[in-house]
Amino acid sequence: MFDRASNVIKDGKKLSFEYIPEKLVHREEHMQRLEMLFRPMITDGRSCSAFLTGSVGTGKTVTAKRFCENMMGYCASNNKQMDSVFINCRIRNTEHGIIIQLIRHYDLGFPDRGFSADEMLRSLKRHIESRARPLVITLDEVDMLLKSSNKDLIYQLSRFTEDLKGNASVSMILISQDPVAEMLDDASLSSFKRANTIKFNRYTRDELRDIARIRAEEALIAGSVDDDVLDLLADVAKDFGDARLVIEMLERAANLAEEHTGGYISGDDVRTANAMIYSNVSQNKLASLDLKRKIALLSIARAIKKEAFVSITAAEKTYAIVCEEYDQVPRKHTQFWTYVQDMEKMNLLETVVKSEAEGGRVTYISIPDIPPKELAKNLEYLLESPISTDEYEY
Numbered sequence: 001m002f003d004r005a006s007n008v009i010k011d012g013k014k015l016s017f018e019y020i021p022e023k024l025v026h027r028e029e030h031m032q033r034l035e036m037l038f039r040p041m042i043t044d045g046r047s048c049s050a051f052l053t054g055s056v057g058t059g060k061t062v063t064a065k066r067f068c069e070n071m072m073g074y075c076a077s078n079n080k081q082m083d084s085v086f087i088n089c090r091i092r093n094t095e096h097g098i099i100i101q102l103i104r105h106y107d108l109g110f111p112d113r114g115f116s117a118d119e120m121l122r123s124l125k126r127h128i129e130s131r132a133r134p135l136v137i138t139l140d141e142v143d144m145l146l147k148s149s150n151k152d153l154i155y156q157l158s159r160f161t162e163d164l165k166g167n168a169s170v171s172m173i174l175i176s177q178d179p180v181a182e183m184l185d186d187a188s189l190s191s192f193k194r195a196n197t198i199k200f201n202r203y204t205r206d207e208l209r210d211i212a213r214i215r216a217e218e219a220l221i222a223g224s225v226d227d228d229v230l231d232l233l234a235d236v237a238k239d240f241g242d243a244r245l246v247i248e249m250l251e252r253a254a255n256l257a258e259e260h261t262g263g264y265i266s267g268d269d270v271r272t273a274n275a276m277i278y279s280n281v282s283q284n285k286l287a288s289l290d291l292k293r294k295i296a297l298l299s300i301a302r303a304i305k306k307e308a309f310v311s312i313t314a315a316e317k318t319y320a321i322v323c324e325e326y327d328q329v330p331r332k333h334t335q336f337w338t339y340v341q342d343m344e345k346m347n348l349l350e351t352v353v354k355s356e357a358e359g360g361r362v363t364y365i366s367i368p369d370i371p372p373k374e375l376a377k378n379l380e381y382l383l384e385s386p387i388s389t390d391e392y393e394y
Helices: 028-044 060-077 095-104 117-131 151-158 205-219 227-237 243-260 267-277 283-287 291-304 312-325 333-345 372-384
Strands: 049-054 083-088 134-140 169-176 197-200 350-355 361-366
Touching: 028 049, 028 060, 028 134, 028 169, 028 197, 049 060, 060 083, 060 134, 060 169, 083 095, 095 117, 095 151, 151 169, 205 227, 205 243, 227 243, 227 267, 227 350, 227 361, 243 267, 267 372, 283 372, 291 312, 291 333, 291 361, 291 372, 312 333, 312 361, 333 350
Parallel strands: 049 169, 049 197, 083 134, 134 169
Antiparallel strands: 350 361
């Protein structure tokens, strides 16, 4: 049952959100900034801190995890030692829960109940001192903790180093979608430095393509995904700038490709995967198109078939055939291009200009949000319905 060899996926774990790549693309500057901020901890054992802020899918969590793993590796190779604890505050969103997880880094059998917060903090302090090494605490989605008025814990942890004996110290990395400094009270903020904020911007379209390409190289069998499919993945995700979205779509498209056992991911696999997650195409939006634009969009859907893109020249050839089918006079190139631009503004399709090998530049059209076959069926149904008398012509 589970013994069938995969035709597409080589290592599915590399498509997991939990996977931490050895090298993070387009986050090198963020890694360098963290290295600069935490250098005093490595060289002098001093307490350090950093705020990582940015929207979902911008690489905050994976950057923090990769940085901490790199620090651990550096220390091990230089006869130094350090500890690192990662806590997701959406899961552990109380003072009690966070302290328990910190203590269990040192004592897995520590009980859930029976101790006050002060008693647990004293226990944590003893553990840190006995290890006599730096500890880095990463609190992911820390805004969930701060919004629940558990700000005193942040203050206490940030001041831990002042009371520790020996070579022990406590450093912190706080991760949030919103600027953390604005959520801390004055007492807590005094323990941190505002200049230690590292902003994570949304990924660009080309950056998302690089992420999809590298994950595909690591996770998929060679030859199972081509450049057009990578372009389509990036085009779908670019409005969100979300690496998680492009990775999730790549995984779903790969699983869909496994079902048809062709050994490669098609444009339709990407569109179907996207439709499972998010789609800009609705029946109401299609119904709002006038007759000319419905026919133009149907032509593009038929021309593109299962490919990722179709040239505007090829689409216009199909357009002429579809116009004849529906007893319409095909419009000139300029008007057809106007239809395409109008529908791009409605997020029904996308265009991109590509340089050809033989020279020149050609406009290509993609339909990222729905398989063209399904789109064509929907449009054919609408075109078979009676046309409203107030439908305008161009």
